Amino acid sequence: MEAVQTEPLKKRHSILIVDDEESILNAFRRILAEEDYDVHTASNGMEALDKLRSAEKPFSLIISDQRMPVMNGVQFFAAAKEISPDAVRILLTGYADTDAIIDAINKGGIHLYFNKPWREEELLTHIRQSLYKSELLMENKRLIEMIKSQNEELLDLNKTLEEKVKQKTSDLLAKAEELKASYERAQIILDGTVKTMSKIVETRDPYTSGHEVMVAVIACKIAQEMGLTSEQIEAIQISATLHDIGKISVPSEILTKPGKLTDLEMEIIRTHCRVAYDILKTINFPYPVADIVLQHHERMDGSGYPQGLKGGAIMLEARIIATADVIEAMASHRPYRPAQGVDIALEEIVKYKGKLYDSDVVDACVRIYEAEGENAFLQEENSISVDRHPFPANT
Ligand SMILES: [Fe+2]
Incomplete structure (x- = not known):
């Protein structure tokens, strides 16, 4: 020029x-x-x-x-x-x-x-x-x-700028696609890992086969009824599926003993919360899974274990899993005893509402029971769909 x-x-x-x-x-x-x-x-x-x-x-x-x-x-x-x-x-x-x-x-x-x-x-x-x-x-x-x-000069500058923005946008979209695919692969691996860990515990105690998965189904249903976020529900699903993983350190004879347990045996059983915490805290989950699992035997009045936490000091996710744990244990059939039934399980949690179990959680269980009847908590593993945390949020 x-x-x-x-x-x-x-x-x-x-x-x-x-x-x-x-x-x-x-x-x-x-x-x-x-x-x-x-x-x-x-x-x-x-x-x-x-x-x-x-x-x-x-x-x-x-x-x-x-x-x-x-x-x-x-x-x-x-x-x-x-x-x-x-x-x-x-x-x-x-x-x-x-x-x-x-x-x-x-x-x-x-x-x-x-x-x-x-x-x-x-x-x-x-x-x-x-x-x-x-x-x-x-x-x-x-x-x-x-x-x-x-x-x-301005036209040239605009053209260059437009091309740069176009290229940058295209690069970012490609990167986002890559990250999305990587995130989805990681989710699949996480799901598989969690289920595998859960299965390992079941091999130690075949009598309770399927217990952890069913607790996860019930807990997620309660969480949905309570309107929790998809992140909280996902945290509950993972934590509930792994909540008894600490039983890996409890001898099989104690886990499968049909009669009443001695005080020492009970003490050994109770170590499973802390053992689970020690295992899970080393894994970098996107949620506080180790803490939730540690608290799943805590009770609202402080009578639970291992820390004797009370009320709001117990994480909401742990309060939900604790209630779901009791419902599943009472409602399901065991080889050494018949199922007590959902109605008996409901009676139990309503009786101790606010004392052992969170009032809002119990109320949600009652609402579910009133709407769906006896089969409310006896559902297949895949009957509850958990929305995975979306990635990225806007795509
Ligand atoms: Fe447990």
Whole structure:
């Protein structure tokens, strides 16, 4: 792109006088001597055109005689206009040159003409005005060029910016897709890991096979009834599925003993909450799974274990799992005893509502029971769908 003049013009004007009479050229030199112009002269059109072509800076004003050898004024201006289109052109004519004047206007694009002989003051005034007008035109042209150039730069900048934004957006979308796929893979691995860990415990105590998964189903149902968030419900599902994992450290003979347990055996059983906590705290779950599992045998009045926590000190998720644990244990069939039934389980939790079990949790269980009857808590593992924490939130 051509360099654009950005500074206002403050120039010394160059003037070219073309006449075959040396006396005329001298007259101009004298008239313009007091003015701050660069005055150049030529004695014919060809010489003048050469000067126009080789000039270091463009001429602001060209004054030419009409009657000259080699080429006349009209012919000269027609060619000069092509070389110096911005120069002001003045023709000097005799009184009888009307046709030449018309030709000069039409073909040479002259701005003014003067009849010889001229009045010096009048000629000088016109030269000054013409140059002033030329300055204004040049300034106007410079400003237009500057605006045009700046607009082009802005357009280029916008185009570059648009391309960059487009590329960045495309990169981000690809990254988001990658992360989403990675997140979904991680969820599948997490689900599989949690279920596998749960199955390992069941191999130690086949009598309670399916207990943890069923507690998870019931606990999630209660959580949904209570209007918990999808994150809380997901935390409950994982924690409930793993809530008895600490029993891995309890001897099978104790876990499967059909009769009443001794105090020592009970003490050993009770260690399963702490053992579970120690196992789970090393895993970086997206939820406080280890803490929830640690508290699943706590009771509202502080009579639970292992910490004897009371009321609100027990996490809501743990209070829900504790209630679901009791319902499942009482409502389900065991090889060594028949199922006591959902209604007996409900009676139990209502009886100890606010004392052992959270009142809001019990109320939610009652609502579920009233709506669905005896089969309310005896459902298949997949009957409760847990909304996974969405990723990313807005896609
Ligand atoms: Fe337990």
